[in-house]
Amino acid sequence: MNKPSLIHRLRFFLERRGFYVSSRLADRLGMKAKSVRLFFIYASFATFGFGFVVYLTLAFWFKLKDLVYTKRSSVFDL
Template identity: 80%
Template sequence: MRSFIYNIRYFFERHGFYVSSRLADKLGMRAKSVRLFFIYASFFTVGIGFVFYLILAFWLKLKDLVYTKRTSVFDL
């Protein structure tokens, strides 16, 4: 079982980690620039999702505060 995991790891190290360098060669750029683009893009997409979550949470909380049903006049 352990050698199977090492074989998978070796396969991905051998074939999977050349994505940015092959893409950079096709685009005529440096591989470092392509890697930085992917890093910044991943931070941006995670950040957008988190901000969207905070906006929805604030909106639902505000909606609950505004539309609370009061049972009587004395609940004000």
């Protein structure tokens, strides 16, 4: 059995732990996640990586927002 190449392992890692930026942004905009992903891909090629920087910034922002705006059920959860 062949061991998966580095590219395939990287792809599977990013698919599993991709922060769900595309799907969360698509839900917010009322679009399909596939369309948002394609936009990021085309924007990355058109702007030579600036789209990837925007993607990482949104991933960090969403993660930070989740950490700050956690809902606590009671005062004793602090």
